[in-house]
Amino acid sequence: MSLAAGTVEYTLGTAPVTGLGLSFAAQDLDDALSGPVGGIVFDETGTADIAALLSGLPDTDFKQTKIRGLLSDSKSPENWRVGEALAEAYLGEHRGCTFPWPDGRDERKSGSSLPGADLVGFKGAGTDARFAFGEVKTSSEKKYPPGAMHGKTGLKQQLEDLRDKSALRNDLVKYLGHRAINASWKGIFEQAASKYLKNSADVMVFGVMVRDVAPNQEDIKTRVSKLGSDCPQNMVMELLAIYLPEGSIDTLSDKVLRFRKNGNA
Numbered sequence: 001m002s003l004a005a006g007t008v009e010y011t012l013g014t015a016p017v018t019g020l021g022l023s024f025a026a027q028d029l030d031d032a033l034s035g036p037v038g039g040i041v042f043d044e045t046g047t048a049d050i051a052a053l054l055s056g057l058p059d060t061d062f063k064q065t066k067i068r069g070l071l072s073d074s075k076s077p078e079n080w081r082v083g084e085a086l087a088e089a090y091l092g093e094h095r096g097c098t099f100p101w102p103d104g105r106d107e108r109k110s111g112s113s114l115p116g117a118d119l120v121g122f123k124g125a126g127t128d129a130r131f132a133f134g135e136v137k138t139s140s141e142k143k144y145p146p147g148a149m150h151g152k153t154g155l156k157q158q159l160e161d162l163r164d165k166s167a168l169r170n171d172l173v174k175y176l177g178h179r180a181i182n183a184s185w186k187g188i189f190e191q192a193a194s195k196y197l198k199n200s201a202d203v204m205v206f207g208v209m210v211r212d213v214a215p216n217q218e219d220i221k222t223r224v225s226k227l228g229s230d231c232p233q234n235m236v237m238e239l240l241a242i243y244l245p246e247g248s249i250d251t252l253s254d255k256v257l258r259f260r261k262n263g264n265a
Contacts, residue, residue, distance in 0.1 A: 003036050003093040004028035009215035009243065016236045017228035019220045023243040032086060033252070034259040036093070040085040041077050041256055043102050082252035083138030083210035084118055090242065091206060097123045097132050098188070101179045117162065120172050122188050123204040129191040133162050133172055134206035140249045144218035148209070156223060159207045163227060163235065166200045201232035212244045 004024060012019035024032070091097040099121035119134030135158040139146035149155050161168055173196060180189035195202045209219055220239040227237055 003032050003089050005094055006090075006242065010217045012217060012221055012239075013224040013228060016231045017224055017238070019217075019224040019239040019241070021215050021217060021219065021241040021243065023215055024245070026245045026248075029244055029248060030255070030259075032089060033082070033256045036089040037082065037085045038256050038259055040088055040102070041082055042260060076253045076257050079249055079252045080138045082256050083249065084136045086210055086242065087134065087136040087206075087208035087240070088119055090208075090240070091119070091132070091134060095123065095206070095238075096125075097121055097134075097204075097206075098185070099132075099134075100183065100185045101176065116168075116175065117158075117172055119206070120176055122185075122192050125188060125191075127191060129188045130195050130203055131169075131173060131176075131192045132204040132206065133169070134208060135159060135162070136208045136210065138210040138249060140212050140247075142213055144213075144216045145209075145220065145222075146211070149219075149223070155207050155209065159205065159223065159227060159237070159239075162205045163231060163237065169196075169200055169203060199234050202234040203236075205235065205237045207237070207239045209239075209241045210244065210249070211241060212246055212249045214246075215241070215243045 006022035006024050006028065009021040009023055010019075011021075088099055092099070097119075099119050101120070103116075103118070103120075117133040118136045119132070121132050122129050123132040124130060135155055137146075137148040137155045139148040141147055147154075151157070173193065176189060177193070180186045183189075207220075207223070211219065219241045224239055227239075231237060
């Protein structure tokens with residue numbers, strides 16, 4: 001199932017830094033949660049890979065029961081994690097991005113939040129491939145912009161760090177490189193790395209806010225303007241504000257889990 005493009009509410013800025021506000025109808029959101037977003041939240045691709053690996057062990061009915069128990073995940077995901085998955089699905093469907101190694105695979109225990117960018121992967125393929133980094137904030141706060149924009153861990157600071165700190169970008173490239181060595185996507189990593197080694201600013205940076213309030217360009221207008229003033233050559237940045245139906249963020253976890261239990265995800 002594909003992800004809806006949403007309804008464009010406003011556009012801001014000019015290259016290399018632009019902004020877009022778009023809204024999702026209630027049915028669009030349900031389709032996303034029961035389809036691609038649910039698949040990301042529960043890492044269905046990774047789970048299938050582990051199942052295939054374990055299936056090569058000596059087979060017994062008891063073992064299969066143990067495998068299902070090991071891989072089952074019926075815990076309620078945090079609402080922010082579902083918002084992050086929605087952002088990832090949108091960038092995959094409508095911006096040509098791939099994020100091949102979900103950070104949930106690096107958690108030592110469920111529910112933790114790791115440092116670094118929320119999304120680390122690629123935009124484009126073949127010789128057009130470049131690294132793509134994304135930061136995501138999910139907020140129901142009824143102010144524009146919400147508090148999640150500011151502070152040491154706010155979207156503003158995170159995007160400025162990705163723009164200005166080559167050491168941070170280097171860490172993210174190395175993080176992905178360790179996981180690319182024996183991966184099916186090693187080739188795309190090598191293509192992106194080739195560009196990056198020529199110019200460490202030759203990357204795509206996304207900032208995504210997931211909201212459930214009325215659309216308002218004040219959410220990202222100032223940041224689009226400010227980020228553009230010192231954007232390095234070859235870097236491209238896009239800020240997206242995704243507006244869900246009012247009050248829906250508090251329901252994201254319950255809904256995506258219900259769809260999964262009902263076999264729709």
